[in-house]
Amino acid sequence: xxxxxxxxxxxxxxxxxxxxxxxxxxxxxxxxxxxxxxxxxxxxxxxxxxxxxxxxxxxxxxxxxxxxxxxxxxxxxxxxxxxxxxxxxxxxxxxxxxxxxxxxxxxxxxxxxxxxxxxxxxxxxxxxxxxxxxxxxxxxxxxxxxxxxxxxxxxxxxxxxxxxxxxxxxxxxxxxxxxxxxxxxxxxxxxxxxxxxxxxxxxxxxxxxxxxxxxxxxxxxxxxxxxxxxxxxxxxxxxxxxxxxxxxxxxxxxxxxxxxxxxxxxxxxxxxxxxxxxxxxxxxxxxxxxxxxxxxxxxxxxxxxxxxxxxxxxxxxxxxxxxxxxxxxxxxxxxxxxxxxxxxxxxxxxxxxxxxxxxxxxxxxxxxxxxxxxxxxxxxxxxxxxxxxxxxxxxxxxxxxxxxxxxxxxxxxxxxxxxxxxxxxxxxxxxxxxxxxxxxxxxxxxxxxxxxxxxxxxxxxxxxxxxxxxxxxxxxxxxxxxxxxxxxxxxxxxxxxxxxxxxxxxxxxxxxxxxxxxxxxxxxxxxxxxxxxxxxxxxxxxxxxxxxxxxxxxxxxxxxxxxxxxxx
Amino acid sequence: xxxxxxxxxxxxxxxxxxxxxxxxxxxxxxxxxxxxxxxxxxxxxxxxxxxxxxxxxxxxxxxxxxxxxxxxxxxxxxxxxxxxxxxxxxxxxxxxxxxxxxxxxxxxxxxxxxxxxxxxxxxxxxxxxxxxxxxxxxxxxxxxxxxxxxxxxxxxxxxxxx
Numbered sequence: 001x002x003x004x005x006x007x008x009x010x011x012x013x014x015x016x017x018x019x020x021x022x023x024x025x026x027x028x029x030x031x032x033x034x035x036x037x038x039x040x041x042x043x044x045x046x047x048x049x050x051x052x053x054x055x056x057x058x059x060x061x062x063x064x065x066x067x068x069x070x071x072x073x074x075x076x077x078x079x080x081x082x083x084x085x086x087x088x089x090x091x092x093x094x095x096x097x098x099x100x101x102x103x104x105x106x107x108x109x110x111x112x113x114x115x116x117x118x119x120x121x122x123x124x125x126x127x128x129x130x131x132x133x134x135x136x137x138x139x140x141x142x143x144x145x146x147x148x149x150x151x152x153x154x155x156x157x158x159x160x161x162x163x164x165x166x167x168x169x170x171x172x173x174x175x176x177x178x179x180x181x182x183x184x185x186x187x188x189x190x191x192x193x194x195x196x197x198x199x200x201x202x203x204x205x206x207x208x209x210x211x212x213x214x215x216x217x218x219x220x221x222x223x224x225x226x227x228x229x230x231x232x233x234x235x236x237x238x239x240x241x242x243x244x245x246x247x248x249x250x251x252x253x254x255x256x257x258x259x260x261x262x263x264x265x266x267x268x269x270x271x272x273x274x275x276x277x278x279x280x281x282x283x284x285x286x287x288x289x290x291x292x293x294x295x296x297x298x299x300x301x302x303x304x305x306x307x308x309x310x311x312x313x314x315x316x317x318x319x320x321x322x323x324x325x326x327x328x329x330x331x332x333x334x335x336x337x338x339x340x341x342x343x344x345x346x347x348x349x350x351x352x353x354x355x356x357x358x359x360x361x362x363x364x365x366x367x368x369x370x371x372x373x374x375x376x377x378x379x380x381x382x383x384x385x386x387x388x389x390x391x392x393x394x395x396x397x398x399x400x401x402x403x404x405x406x407x408x409x410x411x412x413x414x415x416x417x418x419x420x421x422x423x424x425x426x427x428x429x430x431x432x433x434x435x436x437x438x439x440x441x442x443x444x445x446x447x448x449x450x451x452x453x454x455x456x457x458x459x460x461x462x463x464x465x466x467x468x469x470x471x472x473x474x475x476x477x478x479x480x481x482x483x484x485x486x487x488x489x490x491x492x493x494x495x496x497x498x499x500x501x502x503x504x505x506x507x508x509x510x511x512x513x514x515x516x517x518x519x520x521x522x523x524x525x526x527x528x529x530x531x532x533x534x535x536x537x538x539x540x541x542x543x544x545x546x547x548x549x550x551x552x553x554x555x556x557x558x559x560x561x562x563x564x565x566x567x568x
Numbered sequence: 569x570x571x572x573x574x575x576x577x578x579x580x581x582x583x584x585x586x587x588x589x590x591x592x593x594x595x596x597x598x599x600x601x602x603x604x605x606x607x608x609x610x611x612x613x614x615x616x617x618x619x620x621x622x623x624x625x626x627x628x629x630x631x632x633x634x635x636x637x638x639x640x641x642x643x644x645x646x647x648x649x650x651x652x653x654x655x656x657x658x659x660x661x662x663x664x665x666x667x668x669x670x671x672x673x674x675x676x677x678x679x680x681x682x683x684x685x686x687x688x689x690x691x692x693x694x695x696x697x698x699x700x701x702x703x704x705x706x707x708x709x710x711x712x713x714x715x716x717x718x719x720x721x722x723x724x725x726x727x728x729x730x
Contacts, residue, residue, distance in 0.1 A: 042693060043580055043693060043694070043695060055580065055695075058578060058579055058580045058610060058611075059580070060611075064610065064612065064615075101615075105614050109614065109670075153673070157673065191673070191674070194617070194670060194673075194674055197614065197617075198617055198618050198621075201615055201617070201618055202618060205618070211612075211615050211618075212609060212610055212612035212615040212616065213608060213610055
């Protein structure tokens with residue numbers, strides 16, 4: 001038996017360490033450990049709830065926007081404050097554009113290099129790659145000329161010895177199985193994705209005034225004054241500029257990204273058998289369509305044991321089923337709860353560090369272990385897509401079927417929806433969600449235009465804080481899954497604040513009942529061909545899109561070994 | 569010409585956020601011409617692509633781990649900067665190193681890079697800088713201002729300097 005410890009360093013979001021025991025080429029036990037304390041909630045205590053989002057968006061370097069949005073929702077929920085329709089639509093567009101940006105970056109810039117061999121792409125025939133692309137879709141940028149240019153650029157890059165972003169790929173690893181032409185086509189789209197994710201980011205910047213830290217939010221709405229005639233506000237001209245950007249994104253997502261994901265899935269069909277892990281799924285509805293948050297463009301809810309028929313929807317911002325189900329356990333996390341040490345609801349949550357060192361059977365992570373009605377749940381695009389399908393959301397079903405059909409045609413076998421409960425399924429679901437968000441972005445744009453045309457220019461309702469204690473929670477279906485903030489407010493000041501983030505749900509350690517979290521469970525039975533180069537472990541961990549933590553492809557400039565292998 | 573002054577760091581971890589505090593102070597102290605864009609980059613990574621792409625000069629302000637007393641202000645230029653990032657003194661180099669590598673790939677890397685770094689003392693949770701580091705924010709701002717003057721950017725003190 002060997003034990004692999006993967007411990008990459010990044011301080012950006014609190015980095016992740018993964019330990020695996022490997023027996024006869026398979027993972028037989030796993031531990032997921034957050035290696036940095038993030039008691040950032042403590043900073044919010046005593047502050048004005050109207051400012052909470054400004055601090056909350058600094059919790060994470062990658063997910064600034066989502067923390068800002070969910071923070072204002074939590075305070076609005078505590079106040080029972082309605083949000084003007086225009087503000088909902090503008091926020092929804094920011095949410096959708098941010099999600100599209102995030103998903104494109106994840107698939108191409110972060111996850112794809114676990115599956116696509118850049119060095120192999122150098123030996124491909126560009127004409128064959130272009131023909132392959134033409135067989136997949138009518139995407140106009142699959143031309144021989146553009147593919148050949150990409151290959152020449154990559155050759156120059158690799159030839160210069162400065163591999164840069166590609167420096168730590170597992171080129172030539174036995175688990176890399178794509179033919180050279182597929183690798184070249186994917187590499188071409190990798191470069192194009194750099195342009196398209198910037199387009200999505202530009203939409204966020206136009207609406208949010210700036211990125212990476214949007215500035216237009218306010219508890220009660222947004223700070224974008226709408227005046228169709230004024231240059232300094234959100235004008236129709238700017239809105240039509242956004243529409244043009246959305247259309248450009250649509251071509252790439254629908255004609256390149258979905259097909260790439262389907263092809264990778266089909267050519268790595270064995271990876272539909274690995275990585276299911278926890279198949280209780282939780283997602284929340286998002287993109288509110290009314291001022292109170294009782295109707296949503298994208299439904300969400302709970303699915304038990306992978307059975308779509310068991311779907312139980314979460315229906316409003318007041319939803320008691322969601323509110324009462326969430327707890328966080330610290331039995332295996334480096335915290336203590338004063339008084340009763342059992343899992344606690346976030347309103348009663350505490351952030352009291354208690355570091356013990358890494359104990360396999362004791363405490364081993366700075367991440368708490370969240371549970372939903374005392375069970376572990378998986379969150380993220382897969383949970384979201386399954387929830388949308390279970391709720392009968394037509395666009396999601398359409399995009400899912402497209403991916404399954406394209407993958408089935410390449411694999412020459414019918415691929416069932418159940419194949420999604422896997423490592424490759426999480427990656428496919430992210431691309432499907434990206435296409436869904438794109439349609440939603442178009443819809444929200446139209447709703448905003450139509451509402452302004454009716455003469456409604458409202459964007460803000462002023463919050464008023466009562467004496468005494470109030471409580472509120474806000475949720476958001478973020479790119480990595482369910483994000484919730486929980487605020488207790490007393491006399492207009494924050495008394496307690498807890499953020500239960502997607503990577504906590506998925507990367508959390510064992511819980512009060514010693515049940516493993518989704519990362520840990522998904523690693524069980526993963527193959528490992530070479531313990532020194534545990535690409536297969538990375539594939540499964542990366543399929544969850546663990547913020548920047550594991551997204552660094554094992555670079556360490558101090559040349560400290562990041563992968564340690566010990567014989568046990 | 570387009571110049572980007574980029575402040576990096578997490579302002580919730582005290583001195584870690586000094587880069588952001590320096591660019592905030594720069595905007596407060598000086599009126600800047602339109603070709604100079606001041607950006608609070610926080611701890612972002614790929615979201616900075618749009619901001620940095622194709623700029624002629626990138627001026628980075630960041631907390632740097634150096635073998636020097638807390639509050640030391642250092643300046644590195646061009647070739648020294650990537651080398652500096654390779655040895656990974658900066659907590660944020662990962663995101664930024666990826667962005668710079670990506671821009672090399674798309675032929676949009678900045679023409680010149682200058683790093684103004686401040687050696688931190690306290691990176692615990694909190695939004696206030698340590699007194700030692702707060703005391704040198706002005707010095708770091710003047711470093712940035714000197715670089716901007718050297719690029720012939722017309723910057724104007726908002727309050728006359730006595």
